[in-house]
Amino acid sequence: FVGPLIHPHPYDLKMNIDKLEGDLFNFEVSMKLFNGAHYISPNALRDFSGKFTIHIDENPQLEIDSDLIETPRSVEEIDPHPFTDGTVNWVRVDTKYNQTLKPTVETDFDVKGFIQFTIEPRCTLENIPIIIKYRDGDLRVEKFGC
Numbered sequence: 001f002v003g004p005l006i007h008p009h010p011y012d013l014k015m016n017i018d019k020l021e022g023d024l025f026n027f028e029v030s031m032k033l034f035n036g037a038h039y040i041s042p043n044a045l046r047d048f049s050g051k052f053t054i055h056i057d058e059n060p061q062l063e064i065d066s067d068l069i070e071t072p073r074s075v076e077e078i079d080p081h082p083f084t085d086g087t088v089n090w091v092r093v094d095t096k097y098n099q100t101l102k103p104t105v106e107t108d109f110d111v112k113g114f115i116q117f118t119i120e121p122r123c124t125l126e127n128i129p130i131i132i133k134y135r136d137g138d139l140r141v142e143k144f145g146c
Contacts, residue, residue: 006034006035013032014030015030016028016141017132017139017140024100025139027099027100027141029096030096031095033092033093039119040089040090041070041089042068043073043074044087044088045089046087048118050125054115055114056111056113057111061105063101065099065100066100068098069099071098101139112129112130113132114128115130129145
């Protein structure tokens, strides 16, 4: 008898950038969750310090051309835990985030940023540095640093 396999990490994060029409690109972040892990959606109406966030440093080369779209969209629920104590949008299923980006220059450039969220129930603030690279008309994203 082999029981369930426990994943060694609470989540797996993958990033990709695809070309759309014209000069637009789709930036997609896929979050796969394991072992009951969850985090607060960027769509939560209340202010939480550990809410899922994609931050791209201010720069003149790259515009964020759309709001962040969450699929499937999280649903607001009541959580009596002392740290939330009220309404919150927990993300408990595998979810994708999409945002449209638009380069404003034709020369090669690099733009840094990060993806940040608190993963529960481990209760750790995850901060994943990223770099978006534009080379010869192609945009790509990578984890940055160690």
